[in-house]
Amino acid sequence: MRENIPVLRLRDKSSTLVARDGVVLCFFMRRSHQEVAPAVWRTLQAYLRAIPPQSLNWYGSDEGDTLPLDDKGWEHIRYQLLERPWGAEWIVELEENSSEGGGYLFEYDGRKLDAPIFSHDEDSTSGVAFSFPTEYLLEHGPAHLRTLALDLARELPFSFGYASLAFVSPRGRWYAARWELLGLLSRYLGMDLYRLGDTSRVIGTRARGAYWLTFLGQPLLGQLGGIEGLRQELPFPEVSFEPLEGERVLLTLGEWPDAIDTAKETYVPQYRALAHLLEPFLYEERTGWFSLDKDNLRRWLRRLCQ
Template sequence: MSKYPSYQHFAASLPRVQLVMRVVFYLPHDHAVVAPILRRVLDIYLDFIGLGGGSLTSGEDSDITEDTFPLTPEFWEEVQRHLAKPRFEYLDDMDQDSYWFRRLTKRNFDTWVILKGGDSEPDGYEFSFESRLPWREPSSEYSVLSVTLPMRFLEVAGPEKAHDLAQSLADRLPFATGHAGLSLSFTRGKSKLLPLLKDQLARHPGWAIPVTRLWHQEKRIDGIHWLNFLGPAMLETIGGTQALRSHLRHPETTVQELTGGRALISLGPAPLAGDTKLGETLPAYRELARLLEPWLLPFARFNTWDGYTEEETRHWWRRFLEPPPAPVSNPLDG
């Protein structure tokens, strides 16, 4: 895993940016449906991060307090209660002039719990669950569960354990889609930091930028990653596992059938950053992108980042579909 250490964080130049391994699942269900399994999902994550010496130390939950709180036994108990039992019934049954109806519809989520590791600064371990608003008519929005691992976890426990974590979570979650791979993590100031990373983003296509509040997917996939999970509806739309296997020929790509008519597409034994300056353009990622292009989320103009032109952001969004830049040097030259 020697290819990762120099990208664990950006040290003195950009101390608020880290490179992490991020696992995300989009759940087409209200909190009440997934509540019975969330405690177990959290326990699985805690068991895995313990292998790398990690732990969770602080939390955020605006329904507990507006401030970040330490995960003392009392706060742990309250957080786990919020995960295990949703606080709100259908919004249709609320008085529209009530305080909670106005607050919930304004913030646009039911429950949002974020648990982080680290003392003075986040250390790369994070568990987050955000649930959609509960309406009697099923919503087209998704609830989102996300966990992260720092690069040192990959060095200590290995990418196999990161793969096992993602699959263990997938085995228990009723997801529509999901993914796992390298991602930047911003402790704060994302809008100001992204322009400073323009050259590095272009150089390392395997780095993802977490999408903020991606709710309406409508049978879409939010990009190409190391591990790509497809739920029953998406897999059926694409044509099933046999269609995937017949089109994906890269030797490091595997297609695995999961229970419940779901599938996992793995692009190699470990997540890769790629390095276009050295000609490392991630061909397995590009092959999958070409196959799934009809179902990839299209670029939306409102996603243009501060400090980037619309064309620059669009090109990054489609980086596995656009022609790769010519390498600056040949890795075989030493």
Template sequence: MPSSWPNIRLHGHDGDASILRVRDGLGAAFYMRRSHDDVKADVVRGLESYRLAIAPHTLGWYADDHGDWQPLDAGGWRFVEQRLSAPRETEITLLEDAETMTGYRFSYHGRWLEQPLHAGSTAVGFWLPTEDRGAELLRKAALEVATLLPFDSGHAGLCFQFTEDALGLTDGIRPLAFRYPGLDIPELRRDSLRLGTRLQGTHWMTFLGPTLLAGMGGVEALRNRLHSPGSLVEPLPSGRAVVTLGERPLAGDSRQGENMEAYRELARLLEPWMDLGRDAWDGFSEEDMRRWERRFLD
């Protein structure tokens, strides 16, 4: 692990046992303003691409209809296939480690967007631990999955890794979130309910769908407006693009004065298309939440 990446381990208790609940990690998310029925075949291909990318590591657990963790054996994969073939709406969560719920993880929230005034998106997210080749593996997996999904927006980079389903886990994150602005606090399920075609924020890799890219003037216009060393704009199929800030993601340790100017430059460019207005997390005031969302803008 690069020395500039933090080694975060926050534990909780299950009876007398101390259980790892929050750690540093790497993650990616893609949002599609399309209903589950329209993209489920693409999502199946995306899941298979992720599984191949992380091999020999495997996903070993899945959440059943009651939210309980079950072994991802042959019967478990039949359950996943049934969920993914369901009409209208569905969700799946697959894990490497059901005890800590960190490490390798894949989540999908398939929405039915035919309802009037629905502002959400169908969302795919996956995570992996930070390790020696973590950035290389994340970039490879994110680019491969991106080519399989008709995304409207997406991102990849460093993050706090924890499960959204557990309450109270963000309490201990607050001081670390302001110390390490390069770490996202993932909120895939909630973001999928409201994001539409807008952007979640600024990240190491920021994926732009056709609507966003056209609004910014296209690939060449983006290249002409980004001047920080290492900022790279690459075209993707179907009128999409990805902006990557350097060879690996930065945590931005404020105590070490780590330079995040490339992130600030991109944030200023992307601000008109950002969705800023998350509900405050546990341990965060509304003011904290706004300050964290605007950490590369103010």
């Protein structure tokens, strides 16, 4: 329900907004950049059509600078995504605001999986993420956002994907308010925190967790017993199943996403049931982006399995 969605703003010591409540859509593809780049470009165009004009105003350059997303910037983004023939990794970061955390973000981390740097690693993927401020969800409604997520998913050869309430924070700026953030993550079990580049490097064809919209591709869907097996394990009236081409499925766990506020009486058995089903197939992070103690991230990723 919409009243279960909190308004959350995190600021650093100088009062700069570094993270805020929003919605994120992430997809992970066990495919090389060259295979997925045209589809990623099409999803970016669909995202731009769906959000207000001038919602994306800045991009990250190859040199690490943040530059205005003008005509020259778009030429660079198109070249980076569709035309650059060399390299092992293709990174695109587009954001709403260059100095504070805005609600609209597009991130892509594409990899050449047979490049020497990745060829020994069976867990690398190409990943893409789209984010929205919570106001977008409240204005357009969950059915609109679900339809948009489906449209994007149909373009992408994903092995796993999801849409969730999240702390939206470009380039990990949340770190400046990490102690407050960690407390909020402990309270709101339905709020996601993500780092696309780190996760897409190690997720392979496994899962990240149970979310409002959970997209399952192969081989994960088969490992879970297919759609019919999931129907038997998730017999909840709130859960719907949307078969997709290529033996894939979208699970929707409710009309609205739920922040799962532990300070209130929350009853979301469908989230916990899916989390338990996915637990044997969850990936393991290998970096310390969430915490220097990797066990903290492991426990957080399994928070709904408790």
